[in-house]
Amino acid sequence: MVNFFKPAAKKNNLHQTVTIDIQRLDINGDGVSRLNKKPLFVNGALPDETVAVKIIEEKSKYLRAKVLNVITPSSQRVTPQCKHFYQCGGCDLQHLSEAGQLQFKQAKVAELFARNANLTELPWTDTLATDPWYYRRKARIGVQYNKLNEAIVGFRRKNSNVLTQVSHCVILAEQFAQEFTAFTNIINSLKTKKAISHIEVIAADIATVIFRHIRPLTKHDTQLLENFCKNKTYQLVLQDESSVRLLNGEPSPLLSYQIAGCNIQFSETDFVQINAKLNEQMVEQACQWLQLEKTDNVLDLFCGLGNFSLPIAKQVNSVVGVEGIDSMVARATNNSLHNNLNNSQFFQADLNSEDTSWPWFNNDINKIILDPARAGALQVVTKIIEFNVPTVLYISCDPATMSRDAKVLIDHGYKLEKLALMDMFAQTRHVETMALFKLI
Ligand SMILES: C[S@@+](CC[C@H](N)C(=O)[O-])C[C@H]1O[C@@H](n2cnc3c(N)ncnc32)[C@H](O)[C@@H]1O
Incomplete structure (x- = not known):
């Protein structure tokens, strides 16, 4: 059998800035267009829009671009309610009307x-x-540390493992939606702050915030956490590899929710519909x-x-x-x-x-x-x-x-x-x- 040499497809679109029309959304919610015979996927662009984009990825079969400017907006485009929308990877569709999202x-x-x-x-x-706002009763919130050892508390950026600092999340249960800055401040005040790896919030009969830690916390830090949640509407729970417990060391109580006249008990680590x-x-x-x-x-x-x-x-x-x-x-x-x-x-x-x-x-x-x-x-x-x-x-x-x-x-x-x-x-x-x- 003869093997014919196949030259690699030329990659000459990368970093170009072009103006394109978006035809439809793909199944991931990205706008789809074509450029030089290749499908072009544009995160954040909507059907019927004309957008100026920059090509950020080129593969042999497709291109990806980011929106620089929406020249002609879709009638379905709305202003995202969340100020973090363009950085945070938590939501994808806040720029699309509710009717548009369902379509x-x-x-x-x-x-x-x-x-x-x-x-x-x-x-x-x-x-x-x-x-469609403030509906999420359970969420895992990331904690990372910058070069100055300051805590960053929030969600992953789009297409990245790096967190974006959030101050207000518009889909999280209202009780927790604005707690990010408080979480950041209390973590920054801890001596063992880098022990905190992430936070979990759960809105149930007993609203609960879990600080997951990968190293033991000092007594002093536990005291700071106790003071922190004195005026809060939720209980604080500590979780390490082996236990989930209240600040006083006692096992944390089961949580529960009501559904169709039944009471469903669950622990912090169980799956619940969000x-x-x-x-x-x-x-x-x-x-x-x-x-x-x-x-x-x-x-x-x-x-x-x-x-x-x-x-x-x-x-x-x-x-x-x-x-x-x-x-x-x-x-x-x-x-x-x-x-x-x-x-x-x-x-x-x-x-x-x-x-x-x-x-x-x-x-x-x-x-x-x-x-x-x-x-x-x-x-x-x-x-x-x-x-x-x-x-x-x-x-x-x-x-x-x-x-x-x-x-x-x-x-x-x-x-x-x-x-x-x-x-x-x-x-x-x-x-x-x-x-x-x-x-x-
Ligand atoms: C989408 S959740 C639904 C749970 C439940 N029906 C509810 O409404 O809360 C899927 C459930 O399937 C379980 N699960 C996932 N993979 C499984 C598997 N291979 N075998 C059995 N259960 C599995 C998970 O632990 C989880 O409880």
Whole structure:
């Protein structure tokens, strides 16, 4: 076989400044144009805009550019509410109107379902949405130190591991939205300040701030932290490798939230849906779409703390919840007990494992709800088609894997009956979707 020499594609666009028209948004929310026959992706540019850009990356197949100046703005362009928006990597879409954000998210799901599941007509229902500001009840806040050993407290810059100092975050629960400067000041006052590696904030029944530390804190520093939170509306908790404890050394209490008349207890390290109000709507809609009946036996996969399992258990014959993390299985079990739901059971399993000899997956199950992480649930859908479970409700934070898994279901006789966008992560490009499949 003859190997022909292929010269490397010429790279002659880098650092150029050009004026271009943006045609559409790609699935990451970047504006898309073309330059010298290559696709050009422009972070921060919107469809129908004319923008002056500088090429900042050139590959053989594509270019990336940054906006220098918006010459003709889109009618959907709005002024970002957050003053850190252009530096902070926490939000991607504050420059796009709320309606525009939802259109973008719907188009992204539609594109992925067309590409991965060959579905071009989608049975959209109304989007679930809540106040798109100050909605985030849990967040991890970074702490780094500059050359002068001063703390920087905030979120990563766009495309970088370096933090940007934040003073006010407009998507974080109001209780914490303006606490960044206070956090920075108290860390800077500590003798062992460089021991603090990050902060976690949680708005729950007991509002909680966790200082994660990688070395022991001195007594003096613990005293400073005690004084710091005397007038605060939250408790301060310290976490190191081995424990999560209050400043007096006692174990920190479990936190909790209410959902559909159930009380869900959790610890600081457990997964909780980050948008409390949207979560309420989502659980309500899940119960409606499943058309729950007293005779139903429901399997809740990737069940976490029982966020769906417990509200469902109130309406059906039985619920089995399955989750990968042992401590969350134990928590879900306790949650069912303290909510007096004796028709639910919880098991631990790796639901992405090739070994699907799962004893709790049996012919009694007539409805399934699954809410996987970004990896999706290919093994689970394989099992669903083996058992021909009539009703499947799939909740997803990644439409790419959801549409991939949808194809497996559709190829085996399932119909996509309903699809809804849920604006769990407003101002960001992240998409949450609910899909109802029925075996026909
Ligand atoms: C998106 S969360 C949903 C949790 C729960 N349904 C809720 O609404 O709070 C995904 C859950 O799946 C669990 N998980 C992730 N990968 C898993 C796996 N391979 N096997 C079992 N559970 C897994 C996570 O620990 C997490 O609790």
